[in-house]
Amino acid sequence: MKTPTLIRVFLVVGMILLGGPTGRGGGVVTDCTEASLRAAVTDGGTIIFACNGTITLSGMITITNDSILDASGHQITLSGNGSRVLYVSGSGKLTLANLTISNGSGDNGGGIYNEGSVTAVNCILTHNSVVGQAGSDASFESAGGSGGSAAGGAVWNSGLLWARGCTFTGNSALGGSGGAGASGDWWQMCNTPGYPGGVGGDGAGGAIFNCGTAYFVNCTLASNMGTGGAGGAGGFGYFYSPDFPPPADGPDGAPGLSVGGIYNAAGQCFLTNCTVAFNSGTGILVSGGADLINTLLVENSPGGNGSGGLTDLGHNLSSDATCMFTHAGSMNNICLLLGPLADNGGPTPTVALLPGCQAIDAGDTTAAPPTDQRGVERPIGIAADIGAYEFNKSTNSGISPVVTECTEVGLRAAMSGGGRVTFACDGTIILSNTVGITTNTLLDASSHKITLQGSGVRLFQVSQDVAFSLANLMITGTGIQNAGGFVNATEVLSKPRLVGEYY
Numbered sequence: 001m002k003t004p005t006l007i008r009v010f011l012v013v014g015m016i017l018l019g020g021p022t023g024r025g026g027g028v029v030t031d032c033t034e035a036s037l038r039a040a041v042t043d044g045g046t047i048i049f050a051c052n053g054t055i056t057l058s059g060m061i062t063i064t065n066d067s068i069l070d071a072s073g074h075q076i077t078l079s080g081n082g083s084r085v086l087y088v089s090g091s092g093k094l095t096l097a098n099l100t101i102s103n104g105s106g107d108n109g110g111g112i113y114n115e116g117s118v119t120a121v122n123c124i125l126t127h128n129s130v131v132g133q134a135g136s137d138a139s140f141e142s143a144g145g146s147g148g149s150a151a152g153g154a155v156w157n158s159g160l161l162w163a164r165g166c167t168f169t170g171n172s173a174l175g176g177s178g179g180a181g182a183s184g185d186w187w188q189m190c191n192t193p194g195y196p197g198g199v200g201g202d203g204a205g206g207a208i209f210n211c212g213t214a215y216f217v218n219c220t221l222a223s224n225m226g227t228g229g230a231g232g233a234g235g236f237g238y239f240y241s242p243d244f245p246p247p248a249d250g251p252d253g254a255p256g257l258s259v260g261g262i263y264n265a266a267g268q269c270f271l272t273n274c275t276v277a278f279n280s281g282t283g284i285l286v287s288g289g290a291d292l293i294n295t296l297l298v299e300n301s302p303g304g305n306g307s308g309g310l311t312d313l314g315h316n317l318s319s320d321a322t323c324m325f326t327h328a329g330s331m332n333n334i335c336l337l338l339g340p341l342a343d344n345g346g347p348t349p350t351v352a353l354l355p356g357c358q359a360i361d362a363g364d365t366t367a368a369p370p371t372d373q374r375g376v377e378r379p380i381g382i383a384a385d386i387g388a389y390e391f392n393k394s395t396n397s398g399i400s401p402v403v404t405e406c407t408e409v410g411l412r413a414a415m416s417g418g419g420r421v422t423f424a425c426d427g428t429i430i431l432s433n434t435v436g437i438t439t440n441t442l443l444d445a446s447s448h449k450i451t452l453q454g455s456g457v458r459l460f461q462v463s464q465d466v467a468f469s470l471a472n473l474m475i476t477g478t479g480i481q482n483a484g485g486f487v488n489a490t491e492v493l494s495k496p497r498l499v500g501e502y503y
């Protein structure tokens, strides 16, 4: 995949702003082995690649100097293989371009742990994971130990982080479970209560943990997972005699927080034209500061899209009410029509806006970067779109097909090209055969009464990597076992969304 010119300009400018490499070191990694890579980064400088492939590490690489890893024109993955991939010390400056960081793990910062400065351009961080330690069970007169937090599946940042055109997906943070509380005190010769269970550790950012300064521009954070550790069980009360009030069991510990996208614990993060979608856990949790502009938050749950006070700089969109956006151009509780995370062109996977999505042309054009995440120039249409993807009517059909006749033939004809399909009739449509969904489709029966009924058949079969949404219609009477309404080929990437009134 090519590096768009503007991104290259950014890279060069970024290198200058950051002081640039020292001029020493540098080199070419010719054979995609760990040994070659380690040799190349020893002296820092600009390192390029003349090979393609996955470099599987036996341990993390520590950056204490000024290094640029530029995989432009090549397919390079750095795999942590069970340990953290990269550690950047306080004196380190690392620029990553056009490469993938995957399969790193630890208890924080599975992909990258940054105390210095990291600039990532057109990178993919995927399948990095962090797991917190379990709290110890109490044995005597005490509460259970707290579970350890797991912070930043992909990145833990206390320094300066610049991410531009990057996709974070499939990363995870699992907090440690709390330990069990001790039982009541048997030697006191009375009934005594049990001790509390330990609190669970936080899943503190499936993708990102930030306590420094972090900038995200044209980035997509999708389908990452944060899971708080379970609270420990309270200890049993100790029963000595019926002459005393019955002993209470200790309370169970509270579970840890579950944050799927970004946990901004302190410091400050800034998001411009980013898409934060489909993460498991809260999308962005803020206890420091987070400034958002032109940013899209969709279907992050449980926990909602935002928590803790996001600063709304305008033209942000949330599919739920949790962000409480109030600035001009921002919207809450909007049903957003998005495709799954997919290769939509450009160097990294993105989440496409579908025809009819209210993020289209709703951004602040002056605040938007001159291209979207893929490198497509913006704005297309009357204004920049909200999020990391700019919708192009000419590459989507732009035609909004309408079901004019409520029959199987009429429905199939209207649905054949995908997109947002609406209705100009009311009634029950009985399908005699399953309709295959092979392109992103929204079936929207708003302001009509439509019932879809299967005549002993499944109604829809959704292909892999295809988004299928249904709005304001009834599905009934398919008459077969297992997934009568529809079958979804990919669990994460193309879950159908049932919105509005459905049955």
Ligand SMILES: [Ca+2]
Pocket (backbone or CB within 6 Å): 360, 361, 362, 379, 380, 381, 382, 383, 384, 385, 390, 391
């Ligand atoms: Ca636009």
